[in-house]
Amino acid sequence: MKPGKPVNKEKPAPEGDQPGNRSEMNQQVTQRKSEVRLGREVQARIGQQLRAMYDEVVKEGVPQHISDLVRRLGERDDGTA
């Protein structure tokens, strides 16, 4: 608790067994849980999108000019074009 915080004028809630208090706590826990879950979901979606974008290029294979280049260079002694 912050020092200097104004004292709550309302009567403090009895410890533990007040229904309102408990449900508020439960709500907070639930909310926190769902944030974590959503975070994972979002990460998974980003991962999917990233891989889909990447794989689209991978599927194109080796362009002919690149394949020709590598084979041509492979035939030479000094590795120059």
Next chain:
Amino acid sequence: MKLDPAIRDQVLATVPSLRAFAISLCGHVDRADDLVQETLLRALAHIDSFEPGTNMPAWLFTILRNLFRSEYRKRRREVEDADGRYAETLKSHPEQTGRVEFSEFRAALAKLPPDQREALILVGASGFSYEEAATICGCAIGTIKSRVNRARIRLADLLAIDSIDDFGPDRATRAILAGGGRN
């Protein structure tokens, strides 16, 4: 001495992923293909420094990454706001990426700082381990982890993903989500 056909085949087998990495890094297909070509020229000219049996993809990715970074630094000196400009180019000419359906995602990716972008792609798409990615980028594993993490957070922010239903307005994205991801 001719290039060992086994080594040559390893190089060729890496090309598709190397291209995907290059396009993800620089956005433009033409520039990416130049980058791949330059990478292969260098790699084959220095093939003696590759130890057979070691990780060919990581070796080629390292060369490409370093070429890209030195080029990026050069451009940055020439154009102050390289990132902003690049993002603008993508926005106004999405067809330059050659892949319009992912234009929104690519535009968001382009807005990431380069070190975060490359870390995310290497780990999240190329399938490298954190350790391999750290070797490729010449940094600590913890650095890669933190960059990937920051990249994801920033992307979620840029794409305004507040909920699963709100993952991007474009139809391709929705189709992917509806289809449950990769085919």
